Amino acid sequence: MGVTTKDIAQICGVSRTTVNRAFTNTGRINKETKDKILKVAEDLEYRPDMLATGLKNGKTQYLGVVVFDVRNRYFAQMLNAIEIEAKARNYFVNITLHEKDKEQERDMIQRLVDYRVEGLILSPVSKGNDFGTFLRKMEKPIVIIGNRVDKEIPFVGIDEKKAASDAVQTIVRKGYQKIVFICPPLADVENENVYSHEQREEGFLQEVQKHKTVQYEAIKSWNYLSEVVKILTSSSEKTAFFCSGDIFALDIMKHLKQLNKRAGQDYGIMGFDNIDTLDYVIPRLATIDNVVEKVATKAVDILFDLLEGKEVANKTLVDYVEIEGETL
Amino acid sequence: MGVTTKDIAQICGVSRTTVNRAFTNTGRINKETKDKILKVAEDLEYRPDMLATGLKNGKTQYLGVVVFDVRNRYFAQMLNAIEIEAKARNYFVNITLHEKDKEQERDMIQRLVDYRVEGLILSPVSKGNDFGTFLRKMEKPIVIIGNRVDKEIPFVGIDEKKAASDAVQTIVRKGYQKIVFICPPLADVENENVYSHEQREEGFLQEVQKHKTVQYEAIKSWNYLSEVVKILTSSSEKTAFFCSGDIFALDIMKHLKQLNKRAGQDYGIMGFDNIDTLDYVIPRLATIDNVVEKVATKAVDILFDLLEGKEVANKTLVDYVEIEGETL
DNA sequence: TTGAAAGCGCTAACAG
DNA sequence: CTGTTAGCGCTTTCAA
Numbered sequence: 293m294g295v296t297t298k299d300i301a302q303i304c305g306v307s308r309t310t311v312n313r314a315f316t317n318t319g320r321i322n323k324e325t326k327d328k329i330l331k332v333a334e335d336l337e338y339r340p341d342m343l344a345t346g347l348k349n350g351k352t353q354y355l356g357v358v359v360f361d362v363r364n365r366y367f368a369q370m371l372n373a374i375e376i377e378a379k380a381r382n383y384f385v386n387i388t389l390h391e392k393d394k395e396q397e398r399d400m401i402q403r404l405v406d407y408r409v410e411g412l413i414l415s416p417v418s419k420g421n422d423f424g425t426f427l428r429k430m431e432k433p434i435v436i437i438g439n440r441v442d443k444e445i446p447f448v449g450i451d452e453k454k455a456a457s458d459a460v461q462t463i464v465r466k467g468y469q470k471i472v473f474i475c476p477p478l479a480d481v482e483n484e485n486v487y488s489h490e491q492r493e494e495g496f497l498q499e500v501q502k503h504k505t506v507q508y509e510a511i512k513s514w515n516y517l518s519e520v521v522k523i524l525t526s527s528s529e530k531t532a533f534f535c536s537g538d539i540f541a542l543d544i545m546k547h548l549k550q551l552n553k554r555a556g557q558d559y560g561i562m563g564f565d566n567i568d569t570l571d572y573v574i575p576r577l578a579t580i581d582n583v584v585e586k587v588a589t590k591a592v593d594i595l596f597d598l599l600e601g602k603e604v605a606n607k608t609l610v611d612y613v614e615i616e617g618e619t620l
Numbered sequence: 621m622g623v624t625t626k627d628i629a630q631i632c633g634v635s636r637t638t639v640n641r642a643f644t645n646t647g648r649i650n651k652e653t654k655d656k657i658l659k660v661a662e663d664l665e666y667r668p669d670m671l672a673t674g675l676k677n678g679k680t681q682y683l684g685v686v687v688f689d690v691r692n693r694y695f696a697q698m699l700n701a702i703e704i705e706a707k708a709r710n711y712f713v714n715i716t717l718h719e720k721d722k723e724q725e726r727d728m729i730q731r732l733v734d735y736r737v738e739g740l741i742l743s744p745v746s747k748g749n750d751f752g753t754f755l756r757k758m759e760k761p762i763v764i765i766g767n768r769v770d771k772e773i774p775f776v777g778i779d780e781k782k783a784a785s786d787a788v789q790t791i792v793r794k795g796y797q798k799i800v801f802i803c804p805p806l807a808d809v810e811n812e813n814v815y816s817h818e819q820r821e822e823g824f825l826q827e828v829q830k831h832k833t834v835q836y837e838a839i840k841s842w843n844y845l846s847e848v849v850k851i852l853t854s855s856s857e858k859t860a861f862f863c864s865g866d867i868f869a870l871d872i873m874k875h876l877k878q879l880n881k882r883a884g885q886d887y888g889i890m891g892f893d894n895i896d897t898l899d900y901v902i903p904r905l906a907t908i909d910n911v912v913e914k915v916a917t918k919a920v921d922i923l924f925d926l927l928e929g930k931e932v933a934n935k936t937l938v939d940y941v942e943i944e945g946e947t948l
Numbered sequence: 949t950t951g952a953a954a955g956c957g958c959t960a961a962c963a964g
Numbered sequence: 965c966t967g968t969t970a971g972c973g974c975t976t977t978c979a980a
Binding site for chain 2 (some may be wrong): 340
Binding site (some may be wrong): 296297299308309312316318340341343344345346347348349 | 953956957959960
């Protein structure tokens with residue numbers, strides 16, 4: 293590497309300890325020597341070696357973030373919020389991505405810990421006790437967004453169940469007689485949905501069953517497009533599709549448009565997430581804003597509470613927002 | 621931290637040197653002691669401290685990436701490609717984001733270097749000699765995507781100028797008599813466009829001027845929407861808008877749709893980038909695919925060439941793809 | 949085949 | 965106010 297404290301010490305005719313003191317403002321030090329040291333350091337463009345500092349202190353001022361697939365709008369917004377919030381506290385963020393691969397996910401977490409990040413924010417595909425144990429073994433503050441791992445690890449999110457339930461109420465109020473829930477599998481491999489989508493489904497089922505006159509159905513396969521067409525052409529009831537993600541809704545709208553079925557008129561449709569692609573699509577999709585930026589910000593707050601040794605709730609809910617659209 | 625080589629050495633009754641040899645396969649070592657060491661290490665769940673290793677070797681197996689604003693689809697695709705390509709070579713990626721802030725940009729680069737990333741891939745907002753000098757001072761392999769900094773620092777991208785020129789040819793061929801180039805400023809602060817958009821503009825101008833019968837105009841302000849409306853309502857020529865980014869095109873299409881003007885019929889429009897939001901928008905926007913994933917992959921390839929001490933071209937072009945749409 | 953010793957660059961306890 | 969010393973955890977001569 294380049295310039296070290298040793299070089300500076302030599303040039304200034306002092307010890308490395310003194311040089312260190314000049315930087316850290318710790319211990320008493322003569323103003324003149326300090327100024328001189330700082331000046332020399334600047335002239336030489338001295339930069340402390342963070343690996344050495346980190347090694348010594350066991351602290352790196354880094355947070356680790358692991359998410360799957362940034363291409364998902366949801367995550368992009370999340371990452372930005374985390375970055376901003378962390379920066380505000382003078383921390384840095386190491387973002388790592390993977391593609392819904394559970395093994396990779398563990399690797400990346402492990403790797404970040406090996407590099408001594410001080411805390412982790414995760415939006416994992418893995419969950420369950422086994423994964424929870426793995427995380428606890430890291431012995432680092434961890435906050436989870438999006439997929440509840442287990443009861444113990446702090447989680448931040450919205451009340452997905454209640455949001456889905458609200459959505460169903462809205463749909464019913466609009467006079468739909470049949471509601472179809474679209475919820476294809478997310479983690480492809482094991483055909484297992486992440487927590488939030490499971491919750492959405494639960495919320496849907498719980499609420500829709502309260503309305504005796506309303507028919508319902510849940511489609512959980514990947515070829516939902518053809519199923520949707522089948523339903524729409526075969527049934528006479530006023531039908532709405534409630535999708536566990538905006539993407540599915542957009543996909544359906546596009547497909548049906550080609551068949552000359554118009555959202556909001558020939559059928560109702562509602563999404564979930566409020567991804568910003570919606571800004572460019574007409575008609576405006578009705579959806580639930582999962583306030584991902586707020587959630588991310590809150591997650592960082594909680595992580596810092598943990599870092600400061602504070603107690604935190606193991607579940608923190610942020611208020612979602614229902615967005616009215618033109619598709620219901 | 622947890623278990624160290626010292627612990628393992630003690631347990632196995634050998635020196636730390638020997639433990640190290642067991643891991644690195646360097647130097648001769650008794651098969652039995654080796655096996656024993658590895659076994660103990662596994663039992664204790666030993667993890668090498670990467671800060672210590674990095675400090676010692678001056679190598680971290682990390683690449684640094686700095687981009688502004690992942691919310692931009694463009695970058696999201698890029699990051700994924702980089703991550704995958706780096707992983708394939710057993711390297712890790714530290715992604716850092718900022719919001720078009722030049723000072724922050726430098727900070728983050730500096731910080732990554734302080735952490736001894738071995739190389740950098742940047743898509744910077746800054747450019748020019750001054751920034752080039754700054755980068756060279758890092759004394760790290762660097763590859764630039766998207767904003768040419770200066771002649772010396774290796775750059776990967778598409779031939780933006782030629783792509784824009786091609787686009788104009790296409791538009792002219794479709795019979796448009798007036799072409800309006802939409803290119804609002806990207807780096808808000810200084811009203812200065814990044815290289816790629818400048819190139820697109822140059823390509824536009826160069827080509828459009830070859831077609832004497834075609835009128836043209838360039839709108840470079842943020843309130844392009846009202847300008848567009850003004851032009852469309854006031855002129856009788858068959859008009860097409862060529863946007864330096866898909867986002868602007870989508871914005872215009874949405875706005876004009878509300879005024880009952882239909883893309884592809886009442887006016888032509890073409891974008892640039894081929895962001896994947898286009899998949900959900902009807903009509904399909906004509907655009908240029910900037911093949912960002914290919915570019916990113918290539919950038920990593922080049923970075924590794926640099927890491928291996930190979931000579932690389934200071935400018936590498938990847939073939940773009942013109943996408944036909946329904947909007948011309 | 950193994951170990952002792954020195955050092956990467958920074959920090960902190962303890963003396964002076 | 966300043967310096968000496970030891971050590972973070974790992975690696976690498978060099979010698980045994």
